[in-house]
Amino acid sequence: MVCIVGPTAIGKTNVAIALAQQFSTEIVSADSRQFFKEMSIGTAKPSPEELAAVPQYFINSHNITEPFSVGDFEKAGLLLLENLFKKHAILFLVGGSGLYVQAISQGFDNLPKAPPELRAKLNRQLTEEGIEVLQKRLEALDPTYYAEVDTNNPQRLIRALEVCISTGQPFSTFRTHAANERPFDVLTVGLNTERTQLYDQINKRVDHMMELGLLAEVETLLPYRDLNALRTVGYQELFDFFDGTKSLDKAVEEIKQNTRRFAKRQLTWFRKNTETHWFEPQKLAEMTALISKKLKD
Numbered sequence: 001m002v003c004i005v006g007p008t009a010i011g012k013t014n015v016a017i018a019l020a021q022q023f024s025t026e027i028v029s030a031d032s033r034q035f036f037k038e039m040s041i042g043t044a045k046p047s048p049e050e051l052a053a054v055p056q057y058f059i060n061s062h063n064i065t066e067p068f069s070v071g072d073f074e075k076a077g078l079l080l081l082e083n084l085f086k087k088h089a090i091l092f093l094v095g096g097s098g099l100y101v102q103a104i105s106q107g108f109d110n111l112p113k114a115p116p117e118l119r120a121k122l123n124r125q126l127t128e129e130g131i132e133v134l135q136k137r138l139e140a141l142d143p144t145y146y147a148e149v150d151t152n153n154p155q156r157l158i159r160a161l162e163v164c165i166s167t168g169q170p171f172s173t174f175r176t177h178a179a180n181e182r183p184f185d186v187l188t189v190g191l192n193t194e195r196t197q198l199y200d201q202i203n204k205r206v207d208h209m210m211e212l213g214l215l216a217e218v219e220t221l222l223p224y225r226d227l228n229a230l231r232t233v234g235y236q237e238l239f240d241f242f243d244g245t246k247s248l249d250k251a252v253e254e255i256k257q258n259t260r261r262f263a264k265r266q267l268t269w270f271r272k273n274t275e276t277h278w279f280e281p282q283k284l285a286e287m288t289a290l291i292s293k294k295l296k297d
Contacts, residue, residue: 001081001184002291003030003101004094005270006191007263009202011281013046015191016094017054018284019291025088026055028077030095030104032070033232035062038221041214042234044205064221064229074103085184090295098148098269099156105188107180111171114162122158131231137161142170148268152231152258187294189287190276192267199260206256209234218242233258 004016020027029035033043037060045059057080062068081104084091093104102108126134134157139146141164149156160171167174192198218238224230225239234255241251270276279287 001105001186002090002092002294003105003186003188004092004191005098005101005188005276006096006281007198007266008044008096008259009205009263010191010193010198012094012096012191013044013050015281015284015287016092017046017050019287020054020092022288023090023291025090025092026084027057027092027094028080028084028104029056029058030073030077030093030097030100031059032073032095032097032100033229034059034095035068035073036060036064036229037062038064038224039217039229039232039235041209041212041217042232044209064224064227070099070103073100074107077104081184090291096266098266105186106182111159111174112163112167114166118162118166119158122161126154126158131157134158134161138164141165142172144170144172148265148272150262150265152233152236153228154231155228185294187291188273188276189290190270190278191281192278193280198263202259202263203256206234206252206259210252214238215241215248233262 002019004012004019006012016027031043033039034045035058036043039045046056050056051059058073058077081091093101095101122134131152131154134154135146135151138149138151138157138161142160145160149160151157163169163171163174214234215238218235219242221230221235222239222242225235230236230239237246237251237254237258240246241248246254277290
């Protein structure tokens with residue numbers, strides 16, 4: 001299994017499709033928001049043409065009202081891979097959601113269980129005081145994990161806080177990343193480029209999303225805004241616009257800023273894997289050579 005990882009807007013989809021066509025195989029998506037049928041523009045989902053170019057799984061696979069955790073994804077993804085590997089010697093797992101890539105490639109650490117009442121208390125705090133309170137608390141208790149987690153995802157904030165509070169130790173100290181045994185080899189290919197270029201690509205992509213109709217997409221999702229799936233960059237900022245708490249220009253600028261911050265956290269996460277082979281996105285020939293060599297080995 002070849003994992004294609006990297007920050008948002010780096011071009012993972014284009015690279016994965018080109019490589020999958022070259023190796024006559026298929027793609028499994030590990031993007032935690034592209035699962036959802038109702039979220040297309042704001043998640044930079046592959047176009048209909050791109051989806052037709054190569055079979056791609058876990059895109060438009062769920063409704064936003066369906067619970068689908070990273071644990072659910074691990075179980076379903078491994079079952080899918082078992083079937084796909086009967087047809088192919090190589091498959092591609094593609095996405096910028098590090099936790100979801102990890103779920104398939106190596107599984108999770110055994111983390112301490114926290115008292116149910118603590119989770120209930122943290123959920124109440126989220127409802128009554130807002131996500132910022134949880135963010136600040138995690139930053140104080142575990143700055144290491146805070147630097148890499150998606151801070152707009154309340155489920156991950158609460159899970160980390162549960163461990164920090166119940167054990168008195170940072171959540172990050174329990175994450176040993178001891179890989180579970182998998183019936184396939186894993187090769188990880190990371191995509192990155194010079195930071196100013198990446199940030200320029202992010203800004204241009206946000207502008208393109210707005211041109212494609214992101215505002216209208218977000219408006220249709222207003223009734224569902226409290227669902228975890230929609231606590232996502234690109235949606236939260238425009239919900240604020242519809243609330244009248246900020247102008248459209250301000251909301252769009254915040255989407256760009258928060259996306260740049262998210263890209264930085266993604267890189268922090270993916271750089272922890274010292275076995276990742278890093279490339280500029282246009283270096284397809286070099287990636288192909290590496291993958292071909294791995295297949296021969």
